[in-house]
Each structure stands twice: as C-alpha cells, then as structure tokens.
C-alpha cells in the first residue's frame with residue numbers, strides 16, 4: 187500500500203486547488219445570491235460559461251471520465267480522480283465548471299460505454315464539450331423505485347419508432363436551459379424475467395409529448411437552474427435507433443451507470459465534510475462564551491476530533507473502493523461501492539450537523555455553506571438508492587461470501 191500521490195497527481199491537485207482559490211471561492215457567494223434571486227429562477231448563471239472555458243484551458247476538464255474510455259478521457263483512474271472530486275466537492279455546485287457534474291457524468295459514461303458511434307457523435311460529443319446538459323429519467327411516483335424492476339413506464343415498438351408513456355419524478359437538471367437530452371428507463375418486454383423487461387432510450391428534451399408537471403423542492407429549495415421535476419410522457423415518439431444497447435438491457439445499464447456515479451457523490455461528500463470541519467474549527471477558535479473560547483470546551487474538541495476520525499475513515503474507504511474499481515472492475519468492487527455509499531453521505535451529514543451546532547444560529551442560515559452541505563448529504567442518503575437498499579445488498583453479499 188502506498189499512500190503517496192504520484193508527481194502527476196500532486197501537480198493536478200495543486201493546479202485544481204489554485205484554480206479554486208483564484209476563480210471559484212471568490213465568486214461562491216455572488217453565484218449563490220444570483221441563483222437564489224426570484225428574478226433568476228431557472229436561468230443559467232451568466233458567468234458559468236466563461237468559468238468553464240477557463241477550466242478547460244487549464245486542463246481541468248472531464249476529469250471524471252475513466253481511463254478505460256481512452257478516446258473520450260483525460261486518462262485518470264478512479265483513484266486519481268478521488269482527491270480531485272473531493273476538492274471540487276467543497277462547493278457542492280461547482281463541479282459543472284469542470285464538466286464533472288451529475289447527472290451528466292453518469293450519462294456520458296453510459297454513452298461512452300454502450301452508445302453506438304452515431305449516438306456518441308450526436309449526444310456524447312456535445313456533453314463532453316460542455317455545450318449541452320442532460321437528465322437521467324428513472325424514478326416514478328406511483329411505485330417504489332428503489333427497486334428499479336417496479337418501473338411501469340412503457341417503451342413499446344411501433345413501426346420505425348418507440349412510443350413512450352408514463353409518469354416520472356425527481357428528475358434532476360431537467361429545468362436547466364441547456365438540458366437537451368434525457369436517458370429514459372421504462373418497460374419494453376413485459377413477458378421477460380423482471381431484470382430483463384426494461385430498456386433505456388435516448389429522448390431529446392424537446393420531443394412532443396414530454397411535459398414538466400411541476401418542479402419539486404428539497405427542504406424548501408428548488409435548486410435552480412437545474413431543479414428536480416415531476417414529468418409526464420404522453421405518446422412520446424423517438425426513432426428505434428435511439429435505444430441504448432437493445433431492448434431489455436435497461437436494468438443492466440442502470441447498474442453500470444450508478445456504480446461510478448455513487449462513488450463520485452461520495453468523494454464530493456468527503457470534500458464537503460472536510461470544509462464543514464475546517465469552518466467549525468475556525469469558528470470555535472474565534473468565539474468566546476462564558477469566559478473561554480468555544481475551542482477550549484471539551485465537548486467541542488470531541489466534536490472536532492470525532493469529525494476528523496470519521497472523515498479519515500470515509501476517505502480511506504472511498505480510496506479503497508476507487509482502487510478496487512480500477513484493478514478489478516465495477517462489478518467486483520460493488521461491495522465497497524455499496525459500503526461507501528452507506529458511509530459517506532451519513533458521515534458528511536453528521537459532521538455538518540456538529541458544525542451547525544458550533545455556529546449557533548448562523549449555522550442554519552445561508553451565511554455559511556454548512557446548512558446546504560447538511561441538506562445535500564441528507565438527500566444523498568436517498569438519491570442513487572436509499573441507504574437501506576445498499577445495506578440489504580451488501581449484507582446479502584457478505585453473508586454469501588462468509589458461507590462459501
């Protein structure tokens with residue numbers, strides 16, 4: 187085991203940190219105020235495109251794309267990407283600057299891995315280029331969607347087309363003005379076994395019959411400009427060539443898509459937790475109550491110490507999962523991916539909770555990033571599969587393994 191970063195990684199980490207210091211931290215407050223102003227609802231932040239250009243020019247672009255898709259990738263392994271995702275994660279909304287934000291990253295990986303050359307030319311290219319955004323359309327309000335075999339949307343062949351009908355919700359990023367592409371999952375082969383009934387298909391956002399019913403809020407925030415929405419698909423028609431990998435392969439694609447996506451979220455959660463801890467340490471050392479600095483209170487020191495231990499534990503587990511994905515592939519690494527998805531958002535939520543407490547009333551306000559870090563990590567315990575589903579799968583795997 188070698189805990190030392192290579193020279194290549196030291197250089198990339200230093201360049202990314204310098205970019206964050208020069209271009210991203212200074213505009214964090216301004217960006218948040220702009221996107222939260224009512225007049226700017228569902229509008230893209232005007233300075234984003236210029237920042238993206240700067241990041242691309244600095245060679246900090248598409249860093250997430252695994253080295254195995256060489257023709258699309260800057261060539262980093264998951265292990266190499268981990269510290270970079272952590273640095274970007276310190277500001278939850280900033281991965282877009284580096285074209286490394288969900289749900290685009292997962293959609294790009296699907297198209298890189300399973301797309302036809304024509305699908306890659308039409309859809310992957312603009313996504314890699316950052317000129318287009320996208321959404322992943324899976325969850326449905328009327329069924330327990332944590333079990334994806336429940337999904338009821340229909341994708342039926344009709345002549346040269348597929349016709350899509352159904353209701354979806356929690357579709358992130360669909361309100362973004364540049365969102366032009368959806369990867370949609372639904373049922374095609376009703377007589378097949380449960381895991382081979384579903385298909386994934388490319389649907390351009392502006393296809394007739396695609397309707398946004400309403401935006402959804404997360405703890406009262408609508409997360410403009412991308413948002414999350416409930417959607418209705420009524421006789422939506424797309425050419426047969428839009429199917430990805432073939433009929434009945436949707437479940438397999440969802441599994442392949444969510445593995446790397448989950449670990450990316452975890453890497454960012456660790457960055458958020460680290461930032462909350464640093465802010466907490468600075469706050470308690472600058473605030474006096476009952477005649478002593480808060481940092482001199484034993485309970486506060488315990489909160490800092492516990493947070494440090496938990497972040498280090500989660501970071502090591504994430505790096506181990508990333509290393510296992512690189513060495514043995516996502517399928518073999520599924521136990522560690524599940525483990526870190528269970529651990530990281532909960533850890534970050536707990537650290538943010540302690541930081542909120544140490545800030546007093548300011549902790550729940552929008553004056554620090556901590557309240558946002560708390561809510562982001564709370565919803566990450568549901569998004570990409572609830573904690574319990576990962577625990578059920580991990581428990582089953584380990585029971586089988588230890589009974590061999």
Ligand SMILES: Cc1cc2nc3c(=O)[nH]c(=O)nc-3n(C[C@H](O)[C@H](O)[C@H](O)COP(=O)(O)OP(=O)(O)OC[C@H]3O[C@@H](n4cnc5c(N)ncnc54)[C@H](O)[C@@H]3O)c2cc1C
Nearest residue numbers: 322323324325330331332356357358569570571572574578
């Ligand atoms: C902010 C946010 C963004 C999202 N973005 C997207 C998106 O872009 N695209 C998309 O398709 N979806 C998205 N989702 C949806 C998300 O993936 C689902 O909410 C999640 O998979 C759970 O599905 P469900 O809501 O239907 O819950 P259900 O399936 O109804 O589950 C409810 C609860 O039951 C419990 N449960 C389930 N299975 C078990 C079990 N085996 N053992 C014990 N308890 C269990 C869990 O506590 C779970 O939370 C998003 C969700 C949120 C909150």
